[in-house]
Structure formats: C-alpha cells, structure tokens
Amino acid sequence: MDRILIVEDEEKLARFLELELAHEGYAVEKAFDGRTGLDLAENGGFDLILLDVMLPGMSGLEVLRRLRRTDAVPVIVLTARDAVMDKVTGLDMGANDYITKPFEIEELLARIRAALRSGGHSDPASSGVLVSGGLTLDPARRTVLWNGTPVALTNREFELLRTLMRNRGIVMTREKLLEQVWGYDYAGETNVVDVYIRYLRQKIDDAFGVKLIHTVRGVGYAFRDAEGR
Numbered sequence: 001m002d003r004i005l006i007v008e009d010e011e012k013l014a015r016f017l018e019l020e021l022a023h024e025g026y027a028v029e030k031a032f033d034g035r036t037g038l039d040l041a042e043n044g045g046f047d048l049i050l051l052d053v054m055l056p057g058m059s060g061l062e063v064l065r066r067l068r069r070t071d072a073v074p075v076i077v078l079t080a081r082d083a084v085m086d087k088v089t090g091l092d093m094g095a096n097d098y099i100t101k102p103f104e105i106e107e108l109l110a111r112i113r114a115a116l117r118s119g120g121h122s123d124p125a126s127s128g129v130l131v132s133g134g135l136t137l138d139p140a141r142r143t144v145l146w147n148g149t150p151v152a153l154t155n156r157e158f159e160l161l162r163t164l165m166r167n168r169g170i171v172m173t174r175e176k177l178l179e180q181v182w183g184y185d186y187a188g189e190t191n192v193v194d195v196y197i198r199y200l201r202q203k204i205d206d207a208f209g210v211k212l213i214h215t216v217r218g219v220g221y222a223f224r225d226a227e228g229r
C-alpha cells in the first residue's frame with residue numbers, strides 16, 4: 001500500500017483529500033504546517049507527498065528545498081491559481097508535478113498515479129536505459145553519464161533530455177515538449193523550453209564539446225547522436 005503525506009493548512013481540504021485518498025486505498029497522514037510536514041516527510045518513509053505552497057511556519061517551497069537535500073520522494077505541489085512563479089520554482093526545486101487549486105479530485109488522483117509510477121517504482125514502460133553515442137540516461141537510477149562521467153541534472157532537465165533522447169532524430173516542437181515534459185495544462189510561455197534547452201546544452205554539449213541538441217529553426221529541437229542521426 002502506497003503511503004501519502006498531505007501537507008496542507010486548510011484543514012477542511014486536508015481532511016477531504018485524506019478521505020478520498022483512503023478510499024482509493026492509500027495510507028494517508030496529514031500535517032497542517034510546514035515544519036511538521038518536513039519532519040514527517042524526512043522520517044515517515046512516504047511514497048508520495050502532496051505539498052501546499054502557502055503554509056504557516058515554513059513555506060512549502062522551503063520544505064521542498066530542505067527535503068530534496070536528502071530525499072527523492074515524489075512531490076506534487078499544490079499551488080494557488082495563477083501563482084506561476086510557485087509552479088516554476090517548485091519544479092526547479094525538484095517537485096515532480098504541480099496542481100492548481102481548485103482542482104478536480106480525479107485529476108489529482110491521475111497525477112498521483114503518474115508520480116508514483118515515475119518515482120522509482122516498477123514501470124516497465126519507462127525503465128528503459130537510453131544510450132546514444134557516449135551519453136547514457138538511466139531512468140530507474142535517475143542518472144546521466146557522458147562516457148562514464150556523471151552529469152548533474154535537475155528533474156526537469158532530466159525529463160527534457162529523456163524526451164529528446166526517446167525521440168532521437170525527430171524534431172520536437174516547443175509545444176510538444178511542453179506537453180510531454182511539463183504537462184498538457186502548463187499555462188506558461190513556450191520559451192520556458194528554450195531556457196531549459198540552454199541549461200541542457202551548457203551541461204552536456206558545452207561541457208563535453210559535443211553537439212547533440214540541435215535547433216531546427218522555426219520548428220523546435222532535435223536530439224542527434226555524434227554522427228548526426
């Protein structure tokens with residue numbers, strides 16, 4: 001049974017989520033402030049954490065920042081409507097996903113299932129190691145190696161690279177990448193893709209003197225191996 005921690009100071013919402021998640025067969029614990037949430041998260045052995053951003057004591061983003069020093073547990077951030085900065089910051093800090101309040105419970109459940117699948121649990125569809133030239137990406141271990149040298153990527157950079165490598169040689173539009181890496185309802189600008197492509201290039205192409213991530217002018221981006229395939 002997967003164990004979920006809800007960190008949410010709106011007690012009514014927290015209790016509602018607890019009931020719904022228990023009904024789905026999850027074991028649930030709740031915390032109503034950031035500090036308690038962090039303590040539980042660090043010691044509770046949870047499979048997933050639902051983390052509100054606006055919390056008394058310690059903000060959800062601070063909880064996430066501290067948690068990520070030691071723990072890769074999947075985290076879904078709950079943000080207020082239009083709090084675009086919270087979403088972007090949350091994802092940069094290693095949140096696996098976010099959902100905007102108010103949300104439909106069915107959508108949250110779907111995202112929970114997806115996050116649990118991608119959180120290192122068995123998922124045959126996504127466990128395949130991707131190798132292209134000197135670059136190796138291992139989804140289960142969350143590692144990227146260039147000829148054996150580890151490349152440190154954030155979660156979002158990792159997912160972007162993984163999507164590009166999976167579609168090696170295929171030109172991916174910004175919209176397609178947004179949909180696959182950020183989620184279909186990501187309301188941000190497509191230039192967030194350009195920003196992350198730049199990060200990836202710095203960490204891979206520039207760092208190792210190769211050209212793997214190609215810009216296709218007016219269309220999008222493509223991953224090609226050293227032979228251009």
Ligand code: CA
Pocket residue numbers: 008009010052053054055
């Ligand atoms: Ca709140």
